[in-house]
Amino acid sequence: MISLADLQRRIDAGELSPDAAIAQTREAIGAREKTVGAFVRQNENASAASADPLRGIAVGIKDIIDTADLPTEMGCAAIYGGWQPRADAPIVMMLKQAGATIIGKTTTTAFAANDPTPTVNPHNTGYTPGGSSSGSAAAVGGGMIPLALGTQTGGSVIRPASFCGAAAIKPSFNLLPKTGVKCFSWTLDTLGLFAAGVSDLAHGLSAITGRPELLPGAALQAPRIGIVTQDFAGAPEAASGETLQVAAKAAERAGASVRTLALPEIIGEAWRAHNIVQFFEAHLAMAWEYRTKYDLVPPLLRKRLDDTRDITPAAYDNACAITYRARAALAEVFKEVDVLLTFSAPGAAPKGLDSTGDARFNQLWTLMAVPCVNVPAIIAEGGLPVGVQVIAGVGDDAKALAAARFVEDALARR
Amino acid sequence: MISLADLQRRIDAGELSPDAAIAQTREAIGAREKTVGAFVRQNENASAASADPLRGIAVGIKDIIDTADLPTEMGCAAIYGGWQPRADAPIVMMLKQAGATIIGKTTTTAFAANDPTPTVNPHNTGYTPGGSSSGSAAAVGGGMIPLALGTQTGGSVIRPASFCGAAAIKPSFNLLPKTGVKCFSWTLDTLGLFAAGVSDLAHGLSAITGRPELLPGAALQAPRIGIVTQDFAGAPEAASGETLQVAAKAAERAGASVRTLALPEIIGEAWRAHNIVQFFEAHLAMAWEYRTKYDLVPPLLRKRLDDTRDITPAAYDNACAITYRARAALAEVFKEVDVLLTFSAPGAAPKGLDSTGDARFNQLWTLMAVPCVNVPAIIAEGGLPVGVQVIAGVGDDAKALAAARFVEDALARR
Numbered sequence: 025m026i027s028l029a030d031l032q033r034r035i036d037a038g039e040l041s042p043d044a045a046i047a048q049t050r051e052a053i054g055a056r057e058k059t060v061g062a063f064v065r066q067n068e069n070a071s072a073a074s075a076d077p078l079r080g081i082a083v084g085i086k087d088i089i090d091t092a093d094l095p096t097e098m099g100c101a102a103i104y105g106g107w108q109p110r111a112d113a114p115i116v117m118m119l120k121q122a123g124a125t126i127i128g129k130t131t132t133t134a135f136a137a138n139d140p141t142p143t144v145n146p147h148n149t150g151y152t153p154g155g156s157s158s159g160s161a162a163a164v165g166g167g168m169i170p171l172a173l174g175t176q177t178g179g180s181v182i183r184p185a186s187f188c189g190a191a192a193i194k195p196s197f198n199l200l201p202k203t204g205v206k207c208f209s210w211t212l213d214t215l216g217l218f219a220a221g222v223s224d225l226a227h228g229l230s231a232i233t234g235r236p237e238l239l240p241g242a243a244l245q246a247p248r249i250g251i252v253t254q255d256f257a258g259a260p261e262a263a264s265g266e267t268l269q270v271a272a273k274a275a276e277r278a279g280a281s282v283r284t285l286a287l288p289e290i291i292g293e294a295w296r297a298h299n300i301v302q303f304f305e306a307h308l309a310m311a312w313e314y315r316t317k318y319d320l321v322p323p324l325l326r327k328r329l330d331d332t333r334d335i336t337p338a339a340y341d342n343a344c345a346i347t348y349r350a351r352a353a354l355a356e357v358f359k360e361v362d363v364l365l366t367f368s369a370p371g372a373a374p375k376g377l378d379s380t381g382d383a384r385f386n387q388l389w390t391l392m393a394v395p396c397v398n399v400p401a402i403i404a405e406g407g408l409p410v411g412v413q414v415i416a417g418v419g420d421d422a423k424a425l426a427a428a429r430f431v432e433d434a435l436a437r438r
Numbered sequence: 439m440i441s442l443a444d445l446q447r448r449i450d451a452g453e454l455s456p457d458a459a460i461a462q463t464r465e466a467i468g469a470r471e472k473t474v475g476a477f478v479r480q481n482e483n484a485s486a487a488s489a490d491p492l493r494g495i496a497v498g499i500k501d502i503i504d505t506a507d508l509p510t511e512m513g514c515a516a517i518y519g520g521w522q523p524r525a526d527a528p529i530v531m532m533l534k535q536a537g538a539t540i541i542g543k544t545t546t547t548a549f550a551a552n553d554p555t556p557t558v559n560p561h562n563t564g565y566t567p568g569g570s571s572s573g574s575a576a577a578v579g580g581g582m583i584p585l586a587l588g589t590q591t592g593g594s595v596i597r598p599a600s601f602c603g604a605a606a607i608k609p610s611f612n613l614l615p616k617t618g619v620k621c622f623s624w625t626l627d628t629l630g631l632f633a634a635g636v637s638d639l640a641h642g643l644s645a646i647t648g649r650p651e652l653l654p655g656a657a658l659q660a661p662r663i664g665i666v667t668q669d670f671a672g673a674p675e676a677a678s679g680e681t682l683q684v685a686a687k688a689a690e691r692a693g694a695s696v697r698t699l700a701l702p703e704i705i706g707e708a709w710r711a712h713n714i715v716q717f718f719e720a721h722l723a724m725a726w727e728y729r730t731k732y733d734l735v736p737p738l739l740r741k742r743l744d745d746t747r748d749i750t751p752a753a754y755d756n757a758c759a760i761t762y763r764a765r766a767a768l769a770e771v772f773k774e775v776d777v778l779l780t781f782s783a784p785g786a787a788p789k790g791l792d793s794t795g796d797a798r799f800n801q802l803w804t805l806m807a808v809p810c811v812n813v814p815a816i817i818a819e820g821g822l823p824v825g826v827q828v829i830a831g832v833g834d835d836a837k838a839l840a841a842a843r844f845v846e847d848a849l850a851r852r
Contacts, residue, residue: 092726110521117725201722203621210615235751308615311531312506337649341833419755 025220028170042072042080049082062163066128075123082127084172090204099132102320113204130159139322151373154184155380164218165190179386181216185398186368189409197393209305250285250361256292257384261371271412278434294350297343298387303332304340358417363427372408397428439634440584456486456494463496476577480542489537496541498586502620514548516734527618544573553736565787568598569794578632579604593800595630599812600782603823611807623719664699664775670706671798675785685826692848708764711757712801717746718754772831777841786822811842
């Protein structure tokens with residue numbers, strides 16, 4: 025993979041010009057794109073900017089995010105083919121102001137839902153890269169680009185990152201503004217970043233937001249880590265179960281205080297409430313597409329919308345009330361531990377391209393609005409990566425990143 | 439004014455066809471539009487739908503709200519002239535699904551900020567209709583249409599409603615989805631409705647959201663009303679001071695329990711925090727316009743953005759923390775009273791078209807995410823209306839409407 029922090033260091037030291045960094049990235053894309061298919065389109069006019077701190081850093085933008093210079097097709101050319109937004113989304117402007125180069129638009133499942141793209145897993149082309157941020161995860165995990173934007177409503181950042189062996193962060197809700205990003209559920213949709221490692225995420229997120237407190241600081245000494253297995257979501261496959269054990273043991277050996285936590289019952293209720301919140305809002309957010317372009321909505325999404333037409337306002341209000349109670353309960357949990365450690369996905373990437381995998385170990389944390397980091401952990405059968413998920417309290421993005429770096433270091437030393 | 443509830447009743451009774459209702463509305467627009475200038479463009483193809491419950495109801499859409507069949511120019515033709523969105527915003531789809539007829543796009547200050555439109559006050563053409571929802575307030579208050587959509591980030595629904603003599607509701611945050619609505623501040627922007635009276639608002643909001651609990655129910659007997667004068671926002675002009683007294687006395691005579699409340703200090707802090715939240719987010723939300731089209735951003739908005747360039751993430755985080763504490767404190771206040779009663783604006787509409795007025799008595803409540811209703815109350819000098827503002831706790835939109843109806847009835851009987 026291409027390390028953003030390493031590129032920054034070499035550019036700052038004068039070892040590499042920003043233009044050369046962009047040219048190298050283009051070569052890396054050229055070498056793998058035909059196989060992986062991570063891009064909807066590349067920006068032929070892309071050149072390095074001179075602005076710090078991200079000059080020379082090429083970034084891929086998930087194609088549900090508005091760009092003023094490139095079409096934005098929402099993963100659904102049947103409805104949005106050639107659609108050209110007027111303005112850059114705020115997150116794209118933030119990247120540009122930080123000096124990043126928009127290198128292209130990455131593939132997305134239609135409307136960031138479930139219908140797979142043709143993108144393959146860069147580690148084994150017979151497997152899905154996950155979704156919905158398929159191209160962003162595959163491009164970073166496949167060593168094509170140092171930084172990419174994704175979005176998560178269920179598990180669309182953390183899961184594909186785990187499948188593709190990339191680090192990723194879904195920050196606290198609204199840390200990154202989602203104006204100009206196609207809406208599926210306004211309570212859930214959250215922008216996220218993919219990069220090679222946790223330090224790369226920290227440098228990227230700090231640069232985009234202008235928040236120095238997110239930069240990697242001194243290494244944590246003894247974080248208090250709570251292991252959660254999310255039993256309400258069912259059992260994981262062997263690969264993810266093993267990965268969590270490996271990561272927990274490595275963290276303990278590295279000095280963390282590690283214990284298994286049972287989450288309050290209301291949090292399991294919130295896990296179930298996620299789907300109600302998501303699809304009640306999706307029926308409003310996607311009303312134009314669903315009501316006026318029904319036949320053009322791809323089949324998996326259309327079926328999920330068909331199946332959820334009858335969620336009442338009362339059921340939605342109840343799901344929201346459960347959400348608020350669960351968030352308060354989770355805030356109490358974070359008085360006892362610094363971070364939680366859990367599965368990033370049920371297992372390694374599923375075989376084939378018929379499914380992008382299952383968000384059941386991610387959806388709760390999206391609803392809770394908390395920062396989540398995928399740390400690549402092991403390589404399972406077939407060369408497929410599996411990650412673990414580090415989770416902190418709302419607003420504690422710096423702590424989530426610091427603890428994720430602790431786990432990453434611990435895994436590297438095991 | 440044209441009463442939505444009255445039109446509904448006559449259509450349901452077969453006294454009026456939906457087509458005839460639309461034709462009557464067209465005539466009302468034709469009679470006044472040349473003077474008032476409430477519309478950016480009218481929908482020449484508009485016809486009545488057959489769907490309940492809003493068949494025959496013509497609605498005006500503020501021109502920062504995406505419409506698939508009509509351009510959406512954001513009140514800034516210099517940047518968005520002729521801009522045609524692909525999709526209807528969810529709120530437009532909700533109106534259509536409820537049977538309403540989109541009759542046209544109403545004027546808005548550029549990006550719903552402060553640069554006035556040419557729209558005049560329908561009660562006295564030498565005065566502003568207020569803003570930013572200028573056309574929606576003027577069209578409803580001027581008796582041209584029975585229903586209109588606005589948005590409020592500071593005071594852009596309640597204030598122009600007060601100036602134009604229309605009833606209006608800014609519902610609880612996110613009750614109406616703002617996807618497809620031009621963003622200024624994602625924490626603050628809230629969709630709202632204008633109609634002739636409080637019952638009309640209730641029928642409209644219930645129809646749009648599919649929530650029968652918002653329909654007018656049995657009259658309230660003895661609501662507990664807290665009078666707040668928002669001293670942190672400065673003194674009102676004589677007209678608004680008098681209006682609040684008149685409304686409080688009328689409510690008391692009608693059986694309400696009325697007392698003056700001092701709000702906790704944190705709430706005054708939140709009033710000051712509003713501007714920080716608003717402009718930190720506006721610099722992100724409007725980054726493309728401000729950074730790439732600077733010379734085309736109209737002058738009042740441009741100056742406000744120039745003046746607020748240096749708000750730091752730390753100042754913003756602090757403003758958000760104050761907001762959360764103030765919301766919790768306000769929730770405690772609503773254990774003591776059913777609703778608050780306060781000024782809708784500093785006074786009657788200011789003279790001339792240089793300013794749309796001041797949002798200082800509205801901004802706190804937008805930040806607090808609570809439902810606010812403007813009830814037209816008195817006619818001041820120059821024939822200019824002045825309203826009062828009824829406010830309930832978050833999610834208590836039905837209570838806000840019921841109490842506003844109580845105040846409206848009390849004022850009618852005085």
